[in-house]
Amino acid sequence: MLIPKPMPDEVFKGFLTRICILNRVYSMRQLLIYLSPRKTRPLPFTKNTFSALRILSDKTNLDLMQLVCSHTLIPYIQVFSVTKHEWDFSNPRWLNTLSIVGTRPILSHARYCPECVDEDLGFWGYTYWRRSHQLPGIEWCLKHQTCLITVPKIYFSKLPPSSTELLSPPNKYKYAHHPVIEKYAQISIGLLDSRSSFIMNKIGMRLGDAARKSGFMVSPKGKKKLLSDLALESIPFDWLVNLFPEFATKTPNMYLNYFDSVCQSRRSQMSTKVFALAAALLYPNADEGLYQLTH
Numbered sequence: 001m002l003i004p005k006p007m008p009d010e011v012f013k014g015f016l017t018r019i020c021i022l023n024r025v026y027s028m029r030q031l032l033i034y035l036s037p038r039k040t041r042p043l044p045f046t047k048n049t050f051s052a053l054r055i056l057s058d059k060t061n062l063d064l065m066q067l068v069c070s071h072t073l074i075p076y077i078q079v080f081s082v083t084k085h086e087w088d089f090s091n092p093r094w095l096n097t098l099s100i101v102g103t104r105p106i107l108s109h110a111r112y113c114p115e116c117v118d119e120d121l122g123f124w125g126y127t128y129w130r131r132s133h134q135l136p137g138i139e140w141c142l143k144h145q146t147c148l149i150t151v152p153k154i155y156f157s158k159l160p161p162s163s164t165e166l167l168s169p170p171n172k173y174k175y176a177h178h179p180v181i182e183k184y185a186q187i188s189i190g191l192l193d194s195r196s197s198f199i200m201n202k203i204g205m206r207l208g209d210a211a212r213k214s215g216f217m218v219s220p221k222g223k224k225k226l227l228s229d230l231a232l233e234s235i236p237f238d239w240l241v242n243l244f245p246e247f248a249t250k251t252p253n254m255y256l257n258y259f260d261s262v263c264q265s266r267r268s269q270m271s272t273k274v275f276a277l278a279a280a281l282l283y284p285n286a287d288e289g290l291y292q293l294t295h
């Protein structure tokens, strides 16, 4: 069986699709059965991406950690956690978390950049799905400033991006250079390089210190401005509500628990996008924001 190397930033599911196409295998499930060393029937793919990662790694020379960290969204999803831990496949706790929540989808659709497709076709002769196009709130390709095209998620498992129908020519994204949105995007993409989890509690307190220093209130009681007020004032409403529907009913000085509580010490899970936007609002540039979230 022909197994190519994954492309830089290639989505794992899309990579499996490329292997299927190259080898004329008609489904990912069939591919995994072919690759499975014991001829056992693998678990349904959509329910257990992790078992697919293991099977592929066992069968090829591709390192499992490399596959996970460079070709899935797990680094983004797992970067903030209740406890700090290095990612380690001998750690049953991490494996358990990975198999339950680590590979859940973030977006309900697949996206690609039409200009990346053109370049890939010209240079490689084929196209592939990129991880950095599948992050919440990043509606454009940071390389080309072009609006991403959205297609049904099933396309990851069926087709390369070049086989999807282009309904419109490439458009430049209107908020690509918005100071907060661009910073948010750079921080989010930076988090894809994570190789360990950081304690939410500690990061929350650090964000709280930065917020207080800038004159914001971090608890529900008081009359000062909240971080959610700054978000509402400084970010275009359509982008904000698209990413955080909770802002639709937000009014000035109204404590928005879902968002404002990121500045407090916390023990329950909170989505990575909240940390990324809080850092984009509080720190002067993406490098500083990323540093404060990951140290």
Ligand SMILES: [Zn+2]
Residues within 6 Å of the ligand: 113, 114, 115, 116, 117, 141, 142, 143, 144, 145, 146
């Ligand atoms: Zn592009």
